Amino acid sequence: MQPASTSAMPVVTLGSTGWRPVAEQVAIPVGALVVATLLFSVVLLVLGKNPVQYFALVWQGGFGTSFSLQNSLQRAAPLVLTGLAFAIPAAIGLTMISAEGALVLGGFAAAAVAIPLVTGAAPVGVTLVVMAVVAMVVGGAWTAIAGWLRHTRGVNETISTLLLTYIAIAIMNFFVEGLLRDPGSANKPSTMPIGKDYMVGAIPGTSVHWGFVAGLVLAVGLFVLMRRTTFGFAARVTGGNPRAALAQGLPVGGLVVACCLISGACGGLAGFYEVAAIQGQANASLVAGYGFTGILVSFLARHNPLVIVPVAVLFGAIEASGGLIQRRMDMPDATALVLQGIIFVVLLASDTLQGRLAIFQPKGDGK
């Protein structure tokens, strides 16, 4: 394996070095966000638009009303899962563009396995559990192919996962437009709808589906796994220096494949919720780019599973407010993409500040 190209999760241990490293972890990304905001304001001013109005609309459309907040959380739900799908392999030094393919194939597999269950009137709970498990297994297995190729054949995982994404979409299209096409879906080829009774509902009192809660639980679980277990430690050591890890006798190949399995399971679960909570069937609408946005989310969260949740909500809010900005400020849809792009570039650039700002360096006594 090559040395990690994505920065592995920094090891932060409270107590031994005091508050400074933690503050650094927070201050640099937040500072980058502020700089990106200012840069984007310049873009707006050049276009003759009012930045204050823009960000006020982001607030209103993303958080300002109860509807807006639910809109943001709903849009964040798939991004939490696809963000995790990128973050876990990143910890072991892999840059995997695999979440989109895992989402599409996982969602498709869930819809496909639901056909006999729904036709046979299986209990709703059983059907949904089977769908979710199948989605995670298929997504995991699909992503593990790239991990296996990486470890055994040295195939660059970024390229292989990107290409596998196209194959995943083609596989879904092949079945959705052929063998598994619902005859009722004449002009938009789709699998058989699972029907309202079999859909995952919303969290009571909101319009946000349960996929957001699943993302929260997984984020906490994976944070513990990667930071507080032997497995996570071994994975991070491998990410830091794979040759040293091998020399220490760590099962590098197994760790790589395991991280890919977890990643693919997260992507597959996102696909399950797209099918079971949103679409009710599998079709080309599953290919919505959530897997790619998840990469940005993970980078912005510095691949920290816990931080992925608020970052995903921030991205959800930017997308939720995008429509309002189009309508009120007469700006094109690409505006939100420009903002996301600026945030991404500034954030990557800000990484070079890690460990270079005197104020965040631990003093001799560790206080």
Add this chain to the structure above:
Amino acid sequence: MTTRNFSRRGMLKAGAAGLAAAALPMGWARPARAAGEVVLGAVYVGPRDDFGWNQGHAVAMEILKTVPGVTVIEEENVAETDAVSKSMESMINLDGANLILGTSFGYFDPFMIDLATKYPDVQFRHAAPLWSADKHPMNLGGYFSYLNQAHYVNGVAAGLSSATGKIGFVAAKPIPTVLSNINSVLLGARSVNPAATVQVIFTGEWSMPVREAEAANALVDAGCDVLTCHVDGPKVVIETAEGRGIKSCGHNTSQAALAPKGFITGAEYKWATIYALYADLLGKGEPLPNVVIGGYDNDMVGNTAYGAGATPEAIAAADAAIAGLKAKKPIYVGPLKDNAGNVVLDKTFDNYDPVLDGMGFLLEGVIGSIT
């Protein structure tokens, strides 16, 4: 575009003001809408300037902006996921929209059906013939134009403008609407040139410019000397045809400007007819019909003005074909065989017969396969 002078201090002030404004919770409440006023929310699946489907709608939408008491709000690039539900709900909740036009096929089920149930006071109209009174809410409906009638005219003009009689067709997906356009081009071409053929290549995606260019080049290499298409944005196909020095017929909106030498004519939606009807009814405060469908006979489709590629005979024959369609002359005159030799239409069908909406075949004379 306006530019302004700005200084670092000014930027800091603006930034600080922005943060302050952002910190104010619920800056603006839901805007008040006067009684009788219409706030119309239009949602597009792609950019409004795509030389295709979305531009066709967006250009036609302009007519609604001229109606007093009607405010039009628009959103582009809205995917066929819950993003469309949320965009439409945001228009209802934050902008007070009371009429929503969803212009992409996949918006209907389940998104617009669910929203129409959730918001019974808001009217929803969708650009496809999917609504049915016994299955769907009454505040929902559809509108659709049968573009295959204009593609039939394309076929007539292409059949007489082509030297080889080989017409190439770049198609997105083998679904009934697309198949009907391909078959209509063939029937139009064969009505003036019984030896004409249509060779089709499916790209598999609504918008895949690279594959569309490859398909267009492959068709030219196969000897086609007229190209037409049914993809979201016909720009690539038309420009490729022009670049290769052959003729072309358009789709969706006018692409005449893209092919000054080889453009024959093009099939165009006339959404403005429907939107003007809506505007008229809204202006009078009358309810909108649930379903509006049509073609040449009620001015809901048209053909682009003939370009340099159209021969005089082609223009005369195409004009005659248009006159026939306006008089409801049927396109599918049976019996007709598919390109495997099976009789698929045993009799003549009216241009709006629902049987044609479920079309799943390519007629004899079309070179290509849907599987």
